Amino acid sequence: MLSSTHKRRREKSMLVLNEDETRNALAWPQLIEAIETMFRTGCEMPVRHHHDVAVPGERDATLLMMPAWVPGSYMGVKILSVFPDNSTRALPAIFGTYLLSSGKTGEMLAAVEGGELTARRTAATSALAAKYLARPDASSMLMVGTGRLSLNLMQAHSTVRNISTFHIWGRNMASAEKAAAEARQMGLNAFACADLEVGARDADIISCATLSNEPLIRGAWLKPGAHLDLVGAFKPSMRESDDAAVQLASVYVDTFDGALKEGGDIVQPLQAGLLQREDIKAELADLVSGRQKGRDNDNEITLFKSVGAALEDLAGAILAYESVTRRTN
Numbered sequence: 001m002l003s004s005t006h007k008r009r010r011e012k013s014m015l016v017l018n019e020d021e022t023r024n025a026l027a028w029p030q031l032i033e034a035i036e037t038m039f040r041t042g043c044e045m046p047v048r049h050h051h052d053v054a055v056p057g058e059r060d061a062t063l064l065m066m067p068a069w070v071p072g073s074y075m076g077v078k079i080l081s082v083f084p085d086n087s088t089r090a091l092p093a094i095f096g097t098y099l100l101s102s103g104k105t106g107e108m109l110a111a112v113e114g115g116e117l118t119a120r121r122t123a124a125t126s127a128l129a130a131k132y133l134a135r136p137d138a139s140s141m142l143m144v145g146t147g148r149l150s151l152n153l154m155q156a157h158s159t160v161r162n163i164s165t166f167h168i169w170g171r172n173m174a175s176a177e178k179a180a181a182e183a184r185q186m187g188l189n190a191f192a193c194a195d196l197e198v199g200a201r202d203a204d205i206i207s208c209a210t211l212s213n214e215p216l217i218r219g220a221w222l223k224p225g226a227h228l229d230l231v232g233a234f235k236p237s238m239r240e241s242d243d244a245a246v247q248l249a250s251v252y253v254d255t256f257d258g259a260l261k262e263g264g265d266i267v268q269p270l271q272a273g274l275l276q277r278e279d280i281k282a283e284l285a286d287l288v289s290g291r292q293k294g295r296d297n298d299n300e301i302t303l304f305k306s307v308g309a310a311l312e313d314l315a316g317a318i319l320a321y322e323s324v325t326r327r328t329n
Contacts, residue, residue: 015110017320022116025320028159031124032131038315039128039285043070045310047257058085062235064096068310069103076100078313080114084211092148093211094118100317110321115148118308121316123152125254125284125306126207126229131160132287132294133252133302134205134227139164142193142203144216144240145232146170146179149209153231154188157205167193167203197221208232208240219244224299234307236267241303243274249303250296251280252287258307259283265305 017025049065062082069075080096087093096114101107130138138161143150146168154166166188170176176192183190193199200206200221207229208216217228219242228249233240246269253259259266260277269275282292295302 014108015321015324017110017112017324019113019116021324022113022320023120025323026117026120026124026316028120028124028127028156030323031120031316031319032128032156032159034315034319035121035124035312036128036288038311040288042285043068043311043314048310050262053081055083055085058083066308066310066313068314070314071103073103074100074109074314074318075103075106076314076317078114078118078310080118087147094148098313098317100314100321110317112317112320117313117316117320119149119152120156121312122149122209122231122306122308123156124316125308125312126153126231126304127156127160128288129252129254129284129304129306130157130205130227130229133304134161135225135295135298136161138204138227140203141166141205141207142199143168143179143207143209144170144196145209146172146175147209149231150179151183151186153207153209153229154183154190155186157207157229158188161205163205164189166190167199169193169196169199205229210240211238212240213238215239215242215245217241217245219246219248222248222301224301226301228301228303230263230265230303230305233264234262236262236264238264239268241265243269243272245303246275249301251275252282252284252294252302252304253280254284254304254306254312255309256280256283258309259305263305263307 045068051063053061053063055061064080067077078098094115098112098114100110141163168176168179180190180192205227210232230240286292
């Protein structure tokens, strides 16, 4: 039996990071690099647990449990909830915690705030894809959605491309105006967008982070050379792009296992026979390893569908843990 002194020592050694501390530990360049390295080197990543949770009188919530580990190094699991109607309560849609442990001893090393980790690793993964798929001279971005992820996506993309202008569209114009004002406070040249079609036709990069069940972006709106980044619609029943967009674009995904089962923008065209498995060019690991080339030419339209992968969380949690412990040791 452990002595009380030993217990206190073990408890004291566990790092607990709140939202602000997590954000400060995950600078964009380092986070993008950490996720790129993890996609290149790989890790053990079992199928995640994904459960619908009834909320009386509201849309169903989702409970996610996502484990991953690098043998002999680190292991971790994220426990996350998504409550889509939290906006009516002025609360974030996402709450969760990431538990990081030693891959050698199982000792608990850190509890990282899961909502911030998820938002930042999601945005960093999209920016990583854009590094390979967006035109090198991309300078304008349309952000579709006004949730917490929208600001992260704009910041992350501006890390890999010199974006001079951001437009933000939301179903609620007041929310778009607020998001644009917050983006300007961060030093981004951002404006609210009243007309989704006009914004989409002008944008070099379009990033969607919504909980939409119906297509928002039409393939007919995509200009030559555009890059479409689809982050929301994480269930088969959800959709952010129409069939024409998927058929017109060169399609890439974060992981085949996730996108082919969960991403409605991929699942629905596959089921309808409008998209074949072999039409999907590559997953992100293929791009970062050099097994598959990214963009072919300046006129090619590219599409990246992300549903999230446990290795992204593990990479972010390791970076946060090591960043903070380096500073404090």
